[in-house]
Amino acid sequence: MTLVKHELKQGRTAFxxxxxxxxxxxLTCIFLFPEMKGEMEEVGDMFSSMGSFTVAFGMDKINFGTLLGFYAVECGNILGLGGAFFAALCGIAVLSKEEKEHTAEFLLTHPVSRARIITEKLISVLLQIVLLNAIVFGLSVASIAAIGETVPWKELWMMHLAYFFLQxxxxxxCFGISAFLRRGSIGIxxxxxxxxxxxxxIANITESAEFLKYITPFGYTEGADIVLNGELDTGLVVLGLAFGVIGIVAAYCRYCKKDIQ
Amino acid sequence: MEAIKTTKLTKYYGKARGIIDLDLAVEEGEFFGFIGPNGAGKSTTIRTLLGLLNPSSGSAEVLGKSIIGSRTEVLKDVGYLPSEAVFYQGMRVKEVLKLSADLRKTDCKKEREKLCERLQLDTNKRVEELSFGNRKKVGIVCALQHQPRLLILDEPTSGLDPLMQREFFEILQERNQSGTTVFLSSHILSEIQRNCTRAAIIREGRLIACDSVEALAKTNTKRVTVHGVVDLKALSDIRDLQTAEGSSSFLYSGEMKELLSVLAALDIRDLTIAEPDLEEIFMHYYTDGGDLA
Structure with a gap:
């Protein structure tokens, strides 16, 4: 596990x-909630009557005036987008950076099989994602308790789990794509x-584009749907994770045979 | 046993030539030189031997094992010094050296300390602060600290000051005497001549000569310098003719008798006939024209 340790150390600052x-x-959003709660009647009405903007963020389905509704939209977007960026950046760089930064020659002339390198790098990425989510989840629960609201354990857990799957x-x-790249990866x-x-x-706004939910992982992290249905859309989650697995398999296939220049 | 053996080893990058039909054999325990101009295929050969590149055709065995099938096992006994050693940003020298040892699952602290001391390497510095030469030293320690059976060195002395170069070659000689095979790729001929017993010359991806360094340097070509009025039109086998103020200098590889009979007819004040420089001989290998007559 030398490489896992090494990768975690290398990625520490970014993490x-x-x-x-x-x-x-x-936390800022959660701590703002009590203040907003009083004005929520009006705010809630406003948020639910903004036409397609309301639909785009799923605010037509849940009450923005409750902690759960507020959390599903606000915090969902922060963790959804932030977590997605972090996971994508981690995945896309982890293999390609060795060639981009010319350290591949150092790493790959040590007696470590390519498959092992891929595995340890993958573990390091997953560990960082697990850690990030655990920390965020813990702090969220603590701050919900701190503002005196009851913690909606089940919904909160499901939402965070969905975001974890998304990441x-x-x-x-991105890990799969990374194996094919030699340079320039962050943009991708x-x-x-x-x-x-x-x-x-787009899928939220246009009914005819709803099939996009099958492509994007954000389809199964929609806080409103999770709260309403009380469960994750297993089909979408499984399909999504299958995409991820395909990426990982592609990484092994490609990187084990790749010419390192 | 051969430390390195390639059979018809060929590597193309798409359509671009890397190496073609390379047959190379290096015995265990040899100090072997690998010479060639830039872009001849030296690094391609080395990178294929290390399993960084997959050969387009042909095969390569290192320490008796196929590099394709047993890459990981082969690399355990190999130390490699790249021509441009690059390490992970933000790490200290000692962390890089430790990482290298950990990746090899060996504890070579003692040897590491000895090498760092001999090469005067400050292990507390961060790698990005190091000069080219000092980065090279880190690479040297990484290549040597686990005491490999085979050392593959790609232009090892670039960036090192003369004192360090001497120390480095002393270390290599010691290692070689205790049985380590050294494969030294370089275009500094004096380095090869001083240290290697045998050498191979590669040009445009093909091996054009492989022999003992002595034999490679020994030819029947002479460097002839004459002072006086000279008309050399009658001589056929001359090359590299340089004329300056009444003197002419050229490489001659024809019959000695013919040379003397032509020169005898001329008004010559002075004459020297000498062995050509090693550089001149290799220069001939490098440029078009093939082998020496």
Whole structure:
């Protein structure tokens, strides 16, 4: 597990910055809630009558005036987008950076099989995602309790689980792409995450584009749907994770045979 | 046993030539030189031997094992010094050296300390602060600290000051005497001549000569310098003719008798006939024209 340790060390700063940023924004939102709650009657009406904007963020389905509704939309967007960016960046860079930064020659002339390198790098990415989500989840629960609201354990857990799956899927897809790249990867990672996010918004707005939910992982992280249905859409989650697995398999197939230049 | 053996080893990058039909054999325990101009295929050969590149055709065995099938096992006994050693940003030298040892699952602290001391390497510095030469030293320690059976060195002395170069070659000689095979790729001929017993020359992806360094340097070509009025039109086998103020210098590889009979008819004040420089001989290998007559 030398490489896992090494990767975690290398990614430490980025990890801390992303985790701190996401957590900070989420806590800020949660702590703003009590203040907004009083005015929520009006705000809630306003938010639910903004036409397609309301639909785009799923605010037509849940009450923005309750903690759960508020959390599903606000915090969902922060963790959804922030987590997606982090996972995509982690996945897209982890293999390609060795060639981009010319360290591949160092790493791959050590007696470590390519498959082992891929596995340890994958573990390091997944570990970082698990850790980020655990920290954010813990802090969220603590701050909900701190503002005197009851913690909606089941819904909260399901929402966070959905975001975790989303990050794993994106990381898996980007990991696969990473094996094919030699340089310039960050743009692709951010691009994929952003594209997926907007695909979901399009799917929300236009009924004829609803099939996009099958493509974007944001389809199964919709807080409103999770709260309403009381469960995750297993079909979408499984399909999404399958995309991630395909990415990972592609990474093994490609990287084990790749010419390193 | 051969430390390195390639059979018809060929590597194309798409359509671009890397190496073609390379047959190379290096015995265990040899100090072997690998010479060639830039872009001849030296690094391609080395990278294929290390399993970084997949050969287009042909095969390569290192320490008796196929590099394609047993890459990981082969690399355990190999130390590699790349021509441009690059390490992970933000790491200290000692962390890089430790990482290298950990990846090899060996504890070579003692050897590491010894090498760092001999090469005067400050292990507390961060790698991005290091000069080219000092980065090279980190690479050297990484290649040597686990005491491999085979050392593959790609232009190892670039960036090292003369004192360090001497120390480095002393270390290599010691290792070689205790049985380590050294495969030294370089275009500094004096380096090869001083240290290697045998050498191979590669040009445009093909091996054009492989022999003992002595034999490679020994030819029947002479460097002839004459002072006086000279008309050399009658001589056929001359090359590299340089004329300056009444003197002419050229490489001659024809019959000695013919040379003397032509020169005898001329008004010559002075004459020297000498062995050509090693550089001149290799220069001939490098440029078009093939082998020496």
């Amino acid at each position: 801390l910055i992303w985790t701190a940023s996401i957590a900070f924004l989420m 794993v899927e994106l990381a898996g897809i 990672g951010l691009g994929i995450a952003t594209m997926m996010y907007f695909l979901n918004i």
